[in-house]
Amino acid sequence: MMYPLASNSPSTTESRPSTSLLPPAELEALNARFSANADQWLADNAPISKIKAERKPKGNRGRKPKMILNPFYGFIGPQTYWAPYPEFAMDIIEGVARLDWYGEREQQLPLSVAKINYILGALPVITNEAVEDLLQLGERQARRYVKAVELCIEWMKKSRPQFLISEMDGIDFEPKACEWEDCNDACHPSPEELAKLHYDLRTLTEFKTAEEYEADYPPQPDTAAIVTFPNRYTPQQRQQHPKKPEVLELLAQGRGVNSIERETGVSAKTIRRWRDEVRAAQVGLKAA
Incomplete structure (x- = not known):
């Protein structure tokens, strides 16, 4: 059995009112009336912004400005x-x-x-x-x-x-690297000095081969199987600061701590600690 659509039923078509758009002249008049009402509401209710008055130029008389x-x-x-x-x-x-x-x-x-x-x-x-x-x-x-x-x-x-x-005051108490020009030519070592240097730098393989040394001292199988577990009391290695290479390079150039701090943003205390570590390492190498 076929049923008629509700939109095609006679009651629906009769009860629906006919729609028609306003003509352009009436739309313009309505738009103008709404705009005038909005402008009037803003004029009555909008907050008043304070505008600073322009400063009058002062003359040469009177007390000078502080x-x-x-x-x-x-x-x-x-x-x-x-x-x-x-x-x-x-x-x-x-x-x-x-x-x-x-x-x-x-x-x-x-x-x-x-x-x-x-x-x-x-x-x-x-x-x-x-x-x-x-x-x-x-x-x-x-x-x-x-x-x-x-x-x-x-x-x-x-x-x-x-x-x-x-x-x-413009005073920098940080020590700076000495700058001088070394114009002396390196002295060529004598044959006796070269022979002594080669003797001091000789390796153990001069007397035996590497295979013979490994045969005399074989690796222990028990020690290779030892598994080490992390100890929470063992200090963990800290990650390197991302700005540390840049700071060390500027220190090597003789820059002051204050200027490096302003340029890199690293605190002066940290820069001085890195500088002392480098100096201690250099002193240790010279002593060795």
């Missing part, structure tokens, strides 16, 4: 040994940030430690205008950070470690 030379520029910051924060100065920076910077207010808000550290690592000369542009702050707030950085620099100079003082 300029602070930053002695720590290039020595602390994200690309230095002290990244991201200098350990020797964190107590100073945090203490200065918690001072009373806003006068007699009920709620005292400290300055940002991250912003103070950012100024110390980013600006070689610290001025109020430079801090305003760097941190996008107002004039009064930028003046607070300039004063805070000035206090930090004064106390950070007194708490610097000795190697940082030497690095900032």
Whole structure:
């Protein structure tokens, strides 16, 4: 028995309304009305972005703007040994940030430690205008950070470690390889010296062959069957540092520890340990 499709039934075709698209003129009018409503809603509810007013150029009269030379520029910051924060100065920076910077207010808000550290690592000369542009702050707030950085620099100079003082003063106490030009020609050995050298370097096979020595001292079969199990108390061999060959090559070229540290990223303590190991090995070879 064949059943008619539901889409072809008379009831369905009669109840379905006829659809028709709007003409282009009505669509354009509807689009314009929606656009106007959206623009009005954004104008009433969108947040207002604060635009910093342009700074007026100051004249030659009056007090000169304060300029602070930053002695720590290039020595602390994200690309230095002290990244991201200098350990020797964190107590100073945090203490200065918690001072009373806003006068007699009920709620005292400290300055940002991250912003103070950012100024110390980013600006070689610290001025109020430079801090305003760097941190996008107002004039009064930028003046607070300039004063805070000035206090930090004064106390950070007194708490610097000795190697940082030497690095900032341009002094490198690391010993460097002596450089000289040896123009002397090598002396040719005499026949007697060559004969003595050949005698000292003679091998045991001069008296017997290798087969005769193996026959006199055959390998022990019991020792070959011994199976050694790993001992958890036995120290495991550590993998070599990937930067060690590069560091040793730079040390051989006479480079200083501080410059190698900045170039490779390996700590100065590790570089000095590798350098001492190489020197100890060279002394042992000379003594042998």
